[in-house]
Amino acid sequence: MATDYREVLKSKMSEESFNKIDALKNQKVIEFVGSFAEHCNPKSIFVCTDSEEDIQYVREQALAKGEELPLANSKQTIHWDGYGDQARDKKNTRYLVYKENLEEMSSLNSVEYEEGHAEIMDIAKNNMEGKDAVVLFFSEGPTQSPFTIPCVQFTDSWYVAHSEQILYRSAYSHFLNMKEEEKNDFFRFIHSAGQLDENGCSVNLEKRRIYMDTQNNIVYSMNAQYAGNSVGLKKHSMRLAISKSGKEGWLCEHMFIMASLDDDKNKTYFAGAYPSACGKTSTAMIPGEQIVGDDIAYFRNIDGEFRAVNVEFGMFGIIKDVNAKDDPVIYENLLKNQEVIFSNVLKGNDDKPYWVGMGVDTPDEGRNHAGEWKKGDKDAAGNVIPIAHGNSRYTMRLDYLDNIDKEGFEAKEGVKIEGVLYGGRDSDTTVPVEESPNWKDGILLKAATLESETTSATLGAEGVRTPSPMANMDFVSYPLGKYTMNNIAFGEGVTDTPKIFSNNYFMRGKDGNFMTSKLAKKVWLHWAEGRVHGTYDAYDTPTGKIPLYADLKALFKKHLDEDFSEEDYSFLFTFRCTKWIEKLERAKAFYAKMDKNTPQEIYDYWDAAIAKIAKARDEFGDEILPGAFKA
Ligand code: SPV
Numbered sequence: 001m002a003t004d005y006r007e008v009l010k011s012k013m014s015e016e017s018f019n020k021i022d023a024l025k026n027q028k029v030i031e032f033v034g035s036f037a038e039h040c041n042p043k044s045i046f047v048c049t050d051s052e053e054d055i056q057y058v059r060e061q062a063l064a065k066g067e068e069l070p071l072a073n074s075k076q077t078i079h080w081d082g083y084g085d086q087a088r089d090k091k092n093t094r095y096l097v098y099k100e101n102l103e104e105m106s107s108l109n110s111v112e113y114e115e116g117h118a119e120i121m122d123i124a125k126n127n128m129e130g131k132d133a134v135v136l137f138f139s140e141g142p143t144q145s146p147f148t149i150p151c152v153q154f155t156d157s158w159y160v161a162h163s164e165q166i167l168y169r170s171a172y173s174h175f176l177n178m179k180e181e182e183k184n185d186f187f188r189f190i191h192s193a194g195q196l197d198e199n200g201c202s203v204n205l206e207k208r209r210i211y212m213d214t215q216n217n218i219v220y221s222m223n224a225q226y227a228g229n230s231v232g233l234k235k236h237s238m239r240l241a242i243s244k245s246g247k248e249g250w251l252c253e254h255m256f257i258m259a260s261l262d263d264d265k266n267k268t269y270f271a272g273a274y275p276s277a278c279g280k281t282s283t284a285m286i287p288g289e290q291i292v293g294d295d296i297a298y299f300r301n302i303d304g305e306f307r308a309v310n311v312e313f314g315m316f317g318i319i320k321d322v323n324a325k326d327d328p329v330i331y332e333n334l335l336k337n338q339e340v341i342f343s344n345v346l347k348g349n350d351d352k353p354y355w356v357g358m359g360v361d362t363p364d365e366g367r368n369h370a371g372e373w374k375k376g377d378k379d380a381a382g383n384v385i386p387i388a389h390g391n392s393r394y395t396m397r398l399d400y401l402d403n404i405d406k407e408g409f410e411a412k413e414g415v416k417i418e419g420v421l422y423g424g425r426d427s428d429t430t431v432p433v434e435e436s437p438n439w440k441d442g443i444l445l446k447a448a449t450l451e452s453e454t455t456s457a458t459l460g461a462e463g464v465r466t467p468s469p470m471a472n473m474d475f476v477s478y479p480l481g482k483y484t485m486n487n488i489a490f491g492e493g494v495t496d497t498p499k500i501f502s503n504n505y506f507m508r509g510k511d512g513n514f515m516t517s518k519l520a521k522k523v524w525l526h527w528a529e530g531r532v533h534g535t536y537d538a539y540d541t542p543t544g545k546i547p548l549y550a551d552l553k554a555l556f557k558k559h560l561d562e563d564f565s566e567e568d569y570s571f572l573f574t575f576r577c578t579k580w581i582e583k584l585e586r587a588k589a590f591y592a593k594m595d596k597n598t599p600q601e602i603y604d605y606w607d608a609a610i611a612k613i614a615k616a617r618d619e620f621g622d623e624i625l626p627g628a629f630k631a
């Protein structure tokens with residue numbers, strides 16, 4: 001006889017919680033929660049609605065269970081992930097793929113469905129034993145909009161639940177109001193932090209697995225706690241959405257959305273993709289501009305327009321180097337007594353949070369991701385433990401920020417994007433800002449060739465150059481060639497196609513130091529804004545269009561009160577032919593490795609670009625100064 005999941009739920013829920021889930025009249029929700037209630041076997045399950053009372057209960061439980069600790073500011077808390085659980089675990093994040101699709105998915109870290117499913121279900125069995133679990137309902141994007149994707153999260157981590165309440169829009173009412181024919185269509189996330197130690201950290205890290213089933217829109221995350229591994233609505237949902245968007249002809253991108261403001265406060269909306277720790281949040285937060293979102297965007301063609309929403313409600317930002325000088329808006333907000341979860345930073349004996357690059361004197365002892373900590377302490381491998389982890393973060397609502405673009409943030413139809421920025425971390429090749437002649441050039445030369453020198457945001461060595469097409473490589477969940485073609489088709493399918501620009505904030509000078517200050521990104525942005533509106537002339541390069549010195553000089557003066565020298569301009573905007581050819585060769589090799597069915601037209605396009613650069617090198621030399629190149 002089939003299991004009666006209602007009975008399972010009644011046995012683990014208060015009458016009140018059961019009534020809340022029952023009121024949804026959604027058999028798929030009952031089956032999802034009921035089957036995992038039976039399988040993971042928590043002691044109890046709380047059902048969280050959109051009510052302030054329920055939301056408050058989750059906050060309190062995160063503290064009561066020791067997953068978060070109070071701080072001196074009464075509305076702020078701190079959470080630590082285990083010492084080996086400080087970043088996304090790429091190795092153990094896999095797609096569960098049906099046999100017939102395994103070959104085309106093989107380079108995307110996949111496991112055969114039956115085998116992977118058996119493994120994850122085995123790990124999940126009784127993994128919540130003795131723990132109190134919680135079920136929550138959220139929406140990706142604004143509720144009841146053309147962008148909405150409803151989601152259910154079932155977790156035994158109250159830190160994860162609390163984080164999601166800050167980061168996403170609560171959608172119990174959305175579920176309550178779903179039409180009969182919509183009731184089967186939502187994303188499901190089952191997460192268990194598993195057994196915890198006395199610090200509230202997951203202990204069975206060797207059994208940490210994040211398995212994604214894009215065929216059935218469900219993600220399993222076991223024995224993980226770092227939010228990038230555990231918060232279903234963030235990168236797990238993103239991978240499901242990317243797969244869905246590929247089938248349906250829209251886009252889910254690893255992008256901020258922001259409004260660049262002109263002197264009259266007119267808004268020009270930009271979306272921007274930068275690999276982790278390459279300036280994405282800080283671009284979205286440039287002082288004097290407005291933010292809509294800092295991490296994940298959905299793009300849809302609405303009545304022929306390129307419209308975008310921020311999928312999220314809050315931000316899970318890197319805190320390292322957030323200080324009064326470089327990130328003043330965020331820094332001020334972190335100091336206010338408003339709801340923030342600090343993760344993997346130091347709690348001083350004064351119960352205040354401290355992190356690397358904070359710009360103030362920091363204590364020599366306290367408690368951090370390694371436990372009780374004193375300056376100079378070393379870990380088991382003999383490495384000195386810094387005051388806080390390089391990937392330590394803050395979780396905070398976006399609407400605290402007074403630079404939020406409220407109108408764009410709330411818009412159910414999204415905002416109309418006019419420019420798309422792609423920025424990598426590149427010490428020696430890409431100029432700080434360059435415009436693409438058209439959308440397809442932008443996707444293939446700027447987006448698909450994006451690279452980053454690795455940082456502490458993922459496990460593994462730092463400083464290695466890794467390709468990251470569209471800054472989305474960690475999350476692309478269907479073959480890269482198809483994904484790239486979908487990007488081209490989407491932009492070409494709208495009227496008023498946005499302009500594409502590349503950015504690079506990390507060019508190093510002859511002395512090995514970064515060439516520009518952190519706020520120079522404001523100048524590159526306003527140049528792009530001017531180009532969108534036809535304000536500036538540009539020089540051609542073999543790959544696009546770059547600013548004139550006089551325009552940048554004026555922009556540096558106006559926005560930063562800096563004197564930008566012609567010498568720096570010439571160095572920064574030199575077109576480096578051999579380096580560019582090498583970059584394109586790396587892109588070709590990467591696509592060949594990642595997707596052997598990459599359409600030939602992509603390679604042909606790159607070969608033509610390489611030939612054009614080689615010809616330019618013959619004619620103008622390997623390093624072409626701005627203005628010297630003529631097509
Ligand atoms: C990123 O690394 O791109 C993040 C943080 O936004 S995580 O949630 O880990 O993905």
Ligand code: MN
Pocket residue numbers: 254276295
């Ligand atoms: Mn991200």
